[in-house]
Amino acid sequence: MGLLEEKFEDNIIVASFDKILSWARSTSPWFFQFGLACCAIEMMATAASRYDLMRIGMIPRSSPRQADVMIVAGTVTMKMALRIKKLYEQMAEPKYVIAMGSCATSGGPYSPHGYHVLKGVDIVIPVDVYIPGCPPRPESLIEGLIQLQDKIRKERPLTKKSV
């Protein structure tokens, strides 16, 4: 401990812990495993061995209680919208949402005249990253997930926010 003793200002350790915390969160965002439409196929392909999501620390969880990221992969119908909202509310903080594909971002081919499709999942839950594509290739999804990781890494959850 001799190297570190009496070398730092009072708050440096706290700030570093903040960084470590957000780094830890960003490198293991477990995602909530559910698919709604064809985008789910790409999500499954991304999680499988060829694209291997586990190398960026993501594993699918089947329970909202254990998940950090919700990937909304596919068309959200009005019937599903209520359930998505409920699932989102069941997730533990901190929680993030990725809208994957045209349908989840804006209603896609069902907008503006689809009678039963939610025109973008951001109407019911807050979205962190939008991924365009119909459906997006696994590379796009991974790009979106890396964007989300960057976003999480920049967060400072312990630092007091100046209002």
Added chain:
Amino acid sequence: MSKNLSEVLLEKFPGSVIEMEEIPTDHIPLNGDKWFEIALFIRDEPDWKFDSLQCITGVDLGEENGLEVRYNLHSMVHSHKIEIRIPLNRDKPVVPSVEQVWRVGDWFEREVYDMYGITFKGHRDLRRILLPDDWEGWPLRKDYEEPATYHGIAVPKEKEGWE
């Protein structure tokens, strides 16, 4: 072939086939009143043996013409097929159910009921199959008007830059 069957039906069930100037070759326009008995007849009669109901479609022909139900029948024994069309009144669309003639008709009829509000008389479990139970209106009818909200969620959302 369809000409033959319509002659047989006219003989067996007088008034069941709707008379037209030109006798259609690809389908038989039927009166809905005795549809259940006719269905039983063409299923069991050795010459016809329509043992497979392949599809039930609802059609909205526009304000003047009302609604229509179409049945696509196929015979596995003779390998022939026929389309039955039953025109319906828009204000009170009721047609006898053939769910107990062909068991597969159960979900077909529920789907047509879901989308067009056509009542299948004698169906044992006639309720919506795809849309939520509390949905209002029949979405594939031409006079369907989208509700503004569904459980507080905006249904047709206009976003800037659309159209």
